[in-house]
Amino acid sequence: MAKERVLIVGGGFGGVKAALGIAGDDRFDITLLSDQTNFRYYPTLYHTATGGRRANSTIPLAHLFANKPINLVQGTAAALDRKAKTITTTDNQVMEFDTLILALGVVTNFFGIQGLQEYSFGIKSIEEATRLKAHLHQQLIDDRKPDLNYVIVGAGPTGIELAGALPHYLKKLMKNHGIKEHRAVHIDLIEAAPRLLPRMPMDTSRMVKRRLKRLGIKLYVGQAVQGETADELTVSGKPIRSHTVIWTAGVTNHPFFKENNFVLTNRGKVAVDIYLQAEDGIYVIGDNANTPYSGMEQTALQDGAYVAQNLKRKAKGKDPKSYWVKRPITVIPAGEHWAAVLWGKVRLYGWLGWTLREAGDLVGFHDYEPWPQATEQWLTEFGSEESCPVCMASGTAQ
Numbered sequence: 001m002a003k004e005r006v007l008i009v010g011g012g013f014g015g016v017k018a019a020l021g022i023a024g025d026d027r028f029d030i031t032l033l034s035d036q037t038n039f040r041y042y043p044t045l046y047h048t049a050t051g052g053r054r055a056n057s058t059i060p061l062a063h064l065f066a067n068k069p070i071n072l073v074q075g076t077a078a079a080l081d082r083k084a085k086t087i088t089t090t091d092n093q094v095m096e097f098d099t100l101i102l103a104l105g106v107v108t109n110f111f112g113i114q115g116l117q118e119y120s121f122g123i124k125s126i127e128e129a130t131r132l133k134a135h136l137h138q139q140l141i142d143d144r145k146p147d148l149n150y151v152i153v154g155a156g157p158t159g160i161e162l163a164g165a166l167p168h169y170l171k172k173l174m175k176n177h178g179i180k181e182h183r184a185v186h187i188d189l190i191e192a193a194p195r196l197l198p199r200m201p202m203d204t205s206r207m208v209k210r211r212l213k214r215l216g217i218k219l220y221v222g223q224a225v226q227g228e229t230a231d232e233l234t235v236s237g238k239p240i241r242s243h244t245v246i247w248t249a250g251v252t253n254h255p256f257f258k259e260n261n262f263v264l265t266n267r268g269k270v271a272v273d274i275y276l277q278a279e280d281g282i283y284v285i286g287d288n289a290n291t292p293y294s295g296m297e298q299t300a301l302q303d304g305a306y307v308a309q310n311l312k313r314k315a316k317g318k319d320p321k322s323y324w325v326k327r328p329i330t331v332i333p334a335g336e337h338w339a340a341v342l343w344g345k346v347r348l349y350g351w352l353g354w355t356l357r358e359a360g361d362l363v364g365f366h367d368y369e370p371w372p373q374a375t376e377q378w379l380t381e382f383g384s385e386e387s388c389p390v391c392m393a394s395g396t397a398q
């Protein structure tokens with residue numbers, strides 16, 4: 001009997017989970033197409049940017065799929081032909097499917113603000129995190145003093161994670177580089193909304209604000225970025241001198257969907273039915289889909305597992321189950337040994353929150369790997385890695 005050809009596009013949280021969910025079921029011929037050779041574990045990218053190991057945030061897809069009947073193809077999906085049931089990549093590979101699962105994630109949105117794309121840094125990929133880290137070191141080598149201001153734009157979870165980790169890391173770097181700078185290092189966190197974590201409860205916002213202030217972060221809320229040049233950022237009409245602006249303030253849905261005429265909601269997400277189908281046999285999951293908790297890792301995981309389960313049910317001749325998703329637990333670390341946790345109505349702050357976050361990462365890695373490999377991956381969280389010659393010579397880099 002001919003196997004059902006399942007093409008999964010995107011080797012991130014949703015795509016990998018879906019692939020692993022149907023792997024081993026010989027009714028399926030599975031192909032996963034991704035533009036990257038690695039799976040990115042986004043929650044630890046801020047840590048990789050501030051001294052953590054690269055291996056903590058990235059796992060080769062080939063490693064995750066070792067001994068699994070999944071054809072792994074590298075390429076960038078560009079066009080969908082609904083009639084021919086094919087996806088064509090930018091390098092003209094044509095991939096046929098019976099069932100398509102799209103899990104492409106989101107892309108950075110600079111809202112057309114002048115200079116940002118050119119001059120700002122980001123932490124949305126391992127390459128961006130590595131580039132930011134290299135810049136922090138290079139600046140100390142070239143100028144022999146820290147930047148006037150280290151500016152993080154966006155006080156959502158990513159901006160807060162990074163702001164929390166930066167003071168300790170900069171202190172360590174300055175020590176390694178033998179820089180005794182009397183002037184305090186300024187770390188600014190800028191948010192256009194009237195408060196930090198604008199999509200989270202007020203009390204969480206207040207607790208995180210208190211924590212960041214204690215770490216010496218300067219907070220600017222209700223302030224909009226208007227432009228950036230090589231030397232400064234303009235915020236609500238005022239210039240801030242900086243060579244280190246990190247943009248964490250915006251993402252938007254992957255352009256693939258607009259370019260291929262999918263129906264989008266007013267949030268820019270793809271409209272899906274109760275089975276996460278955008279159209280018959282075309283599933284859209286994770287950050288791309290218009291679901292209640294879209295935009296979170298646990299949602300993408302649940303979506304991938306859910307679609308895999310339904311494909312298996314359908315292949316057995318059973319009716320598919322309708323989509324139902326659990327509210328994800330939110331954990332936001334802010335500096336060493338401190339995190340805010342929102343778990344339904346429960347809120348935890350501080351060391352206990354941090355411990356839960358560490359445990360959550362271990363469970364997160366186990367979502368993709370057996371316990372021994374997941375534990376090995378998790379342990380990379382506790383190491384450090386520097387390629388800067390000065391820090392390597394100081395012996396504090398692993």
Ligand SMILES: Cc1cc2nc3c(=O)[nH]c(=O)nc-3n(C[C@H](O)[C@H](O)[C@H](O)COP(=O)(O)OP(=O)(O)OC[C@H]3O[C@@H](n4cnc5c(N)ncnc54)[C@H](O)[C@@H]3O)c2cc1C
Pocket residue numbers: 009010011012013014015033034035036038039040042043044045046075076077078103104105106123124158254256285286287288294295296297298300328331
């Ligand atoms: C810095 C950062 C920190 C985060 N921290 C947390 C956190 O702590 N907790 C949490 O719940 N969520 C967090 N998130 C959000 C979470 O990572 C996402 O919700 C999750 O990754 C969504 O999974 P996905 O499968 O939809 O997309 P992704 O995981 O982004 O996967 C998309 C994949 O598709 C690939 N791709 C893109 N375009 C193409 C193309 N044209 N062709 C082929 N392949 C393509 C990409 O390279 C990527 O591999 C964070 C996000 C960021 C950026």
